[in-house]
Amino acid sequence: MSARAKRLFKKIISYAGIFFFFLAAGMLWYQLRNYSFGDILNAVFSIPKRNLIAACVACFAGYLALALYDFLALNYVGAGTKVAWWKWMLAGMLGFAISNNAGHAVVSGGAIRYRLYTRWRITGGDILKMLTFSGFTYFLGCTAIVIIGFFLIPRDILNQSAGVGLGALFVFCLGVLLAYFGMTVFFHDKQIKIGQIIFKIPQTKTAFLQTVLGITDSVLAGMVLYFCLIPFWHISFGTYIGLFVIAQTTGVFSQVPGGIGVFETVFLLALPDDVDKATVFGALLAYRIIYYVLPLIGVGGLFVIYERWLRARVRKWRAMAHDKGAEVVEKIKTVTHNVADSVANKIPHHKHHKHRRHKK
Numbered sequence: 001m002s003a004r005a006k007r008l009f010k011k012i013i014s015y016a017g018i019f020f021f022f023l024a025a026g027m028l029w030y031q032l033r034n035y036s037f038g039d040i041l042n043a044v045f046s047i048p049k050r051n052l053i054a055a056c057v058a059c060f061a062g063y064l065a066l067a068l069y070d071f072l073a074l075n076y077v078g079a080g081t082k083v084a085w086w087k088w089m090l091a092g093m094l095g096f097a098i099s100n101n102a103g104h105a106v107v108s109g110g111a112i113r114y115r116l117y118t119r120w121r122i123t124g125g126d127i128l129k130m131l132t133f134s135g136f137t138y139f140l141g142c143t144a145i146v147i148i149g150f151f152l153i154p155r156d157i158l159n160q161s162a163g164v165g166l167g168a169l170f171v172f173c174l175g176v177l178l179a180y181f182g183m184t185v186f187f188h189d190k191q192i193k194i195g196q197i198i199f200k201i202p203q204t205k206t207a208f209l210q211t212v213l214g215i216t217d218s219v220l221a222g223m224v225l226y227f228c229l230i231p232f233w234h235i236s237f238g239t240y241i242g243l244f245v246i247a248q249t250t251g252v253f254s255q256v257p258g259g260i261g262v263f264e265t266v267f268l269l270a271l272p273d274d275v276d277k278a279t280v281f282g283a284l285l286a287y288r289i290i291y292y293v294l295p296l297i298g299v300g301g302l303f304v305i306y307e308r309w310l311r312a313r314v315r316k317w318r319a320m321a322h323d324k325g326a327e328v329v330e331k332i333k334t335v336t337h338n339v340a341d342s343v344a345n346k347i348p349h350h351k352h353h354k355h356r357r358h359k360k
Helices: 003-031 037-045 049-076 085-102 105-119 124-152 155-160 166-186 204-229 237-253 262-269 277-359
Strands: 191-194 197-200
Touching: 037 277, 049 085, 049 124, 049 204, 049 277, 085 105, 085 277, 105 124, 124 166, 124 197, 124 204, 124 237, 166 204, 204 237, 204 277, 237 262, 262 277
Parallel strands: none
Antiparallel strands: 191 197
């Protein structure tokens, strides 16, 4: 590929998010054109408090699972014992809180991880490996849920969403999952060099943990929306989670920040005709606030506290170093002065002694 073609490809990728955002916004307007903004707000405020509390608990558990992505990735690069548990939890939760809202997970979440992990003596190459490994972990969980959800989603919903190509998506996910596990069985511990970075194919046990963690993360994220949704739409969780993961994965690959608009559009398209779409959109809005906005505020606040604490320690270390330096300088001056006095006192006595011997 020529340099010009590469630049064109990068521009297409960068502008794809804008295109999909406006496309999703137009489709959302078409889906909700018969409802007013007041109808949607009423749907948000009509969600029972116990459901909102359950959604918040599921959100907290989900971000704990997201932090385990970093723990598993640290062990993959052989740095599991170098970083304290609270550090990888902070980096994992903050990285995903930012990337979930800003999109472009490698850039947005990777930047904050680079800032933190380089302080904790993790190299840039290992951080890149961690980001790649975490991306595979998420992808494996999504593929597994899509495969399971394909058998749980009723046929009428599949036929209604035939244009999305769910059958082809199922075959693709099954092929990817089998290929990855096949690599871990036959080529584990082998190395693959991509550019200047050497990746090691993980063992089957690690791949299994990746898949389980990815499934757990997606299920907990889905439970946040499910608790907000079930007061308005009675749907089995098995059927729901398949739809949720398809909508979420579509939002991720659209490159739209947070998948906003794309996620909602895919989800609304799968709704039966007898479901009130304004109430469902209200539940989607509540899910956005709980799963995206609140963690960003909470974990972002913890990060600010950590940064201030770290700066206070650096100032304290500098002050201590300055005091120690002043003490060392004073000791050097004292020793130098004492040596100078001793030399000065010895020189005249030595000369006088030589003069007496000369006279004799």
